[in-house]
Amino acid sequence: MPAIGVLALQGAVQEHLDCLNALPDIEGIAVKKAAEINAVDGLILPGGESTTMGKLLREFDLSQRIIDRVQSGMPVWGTCAGMILLAKKIVGQDNCHLGLMDITVQRNAYGSQLDSFTTEAVIPEISPDAIPLVFIRAPYVENAAVNVTILATVDGKIVAVEEKNMLATAFHPELTNNLAFHSYFAAKVKASKNNSICSCLAR
Numbered sequence: 001m002p003a004i005g006v007l008a009l010q011g012a013v014q015e016h017l018d019c020l021n022a023l024p025d026i027e028g029i030a031v032k033k034a035a036e037i038n039a040v041d042g043l044i045l046p047g048g049e050s051t052t053m054g055k056l057l058r059e060f061d062l063s064q065r066i067i068d069r070v071q072s073g074m075p076v077w078g079t080c081a082g083m084i085l086l087a088k089k090i091v092g093q094d095n096c097h098l099g100l101m102d103i104t105v106q107r108n109a110y111g112s113q114l115d116s117f118t119t120e121a122v123i124p125e126i127s128p129d130a131i132p133l134v135f136i137r138a139p140y141v142e143n144a145a146v147n148v149t150i151l152a153t154v155d156g157k158i159v160a161v162e163e164k165n166m167l168a169t170a171f172h173p174e175l176t177n178n179l180a181f182h183s184y185f186a187a188k189v190k191a192s193k194n195n196s197i198c199s200c201l202a203r
């Protein structure tokens with residue numbers, strides 16, 4: 001059964017695990033050691049506080065492990081702070097964290113009076129039905145390179161993107177009871193696991 005890790009350094013870990021474990025044929029596992037990250041077929045970087053998570057990733061020497069696995073094809077999904085961790089550029093900062101996705105993100109982009117809000121949107125790639133979108137001190141994508149697919153915008157701002165095996169959302173599907181994004185990501189993980197089994201057998 002494919003296993004999806006949820007990076008468990010800080011943030012909304014249990015909520016993602018509950019969503020994953022509600023899906024058929026997927027095992028959700030909290031991961032915080034390099035060996036655990038090596039053992040999963042996909043990885044979720046949860047919401048929380050990106051500066052703290054980035055610092056812990058460096059302290060525990062996990063950044064390069066994640067970068068290597070994602071660059072060799074492991075699907076990854078960053079939600080909110082996780083999106084910031086994936087971005088190659090963060091507005092107003094000289095450095096980034098994992099620097100994997102060709103996006104520029106603006107942290108806390110909705111300002112103080114709109115720290116948190118909920119809306120909904122139809123995102124055809126993910127589901128034909130409207131999906132609830134929960135934003136908590138959320139970033140948005142200020143710029144996405146041409147190789148990045150824009151999945152959703154809210155009020156003209158980009159809030160969900162995909163680039164090959166990488167998915168990022170400014171909002172928190174794990175805080176709703178709608179499993180559409182988790183199902184979509186699980187399908188990506190299953191497809192990538194099948195591909196790697198096929199290429200091993202073909203050798």
Ligand SMILES: NC(=O)CC[C@H](N)C(=O)O
Pocket residue numbers: 046047048049050051079080081082084107108136137138139
């Ligand atoms: N809900 C969240 O993940 C908030 C992200 C947070 N504002 C950050 O910049 O890291």
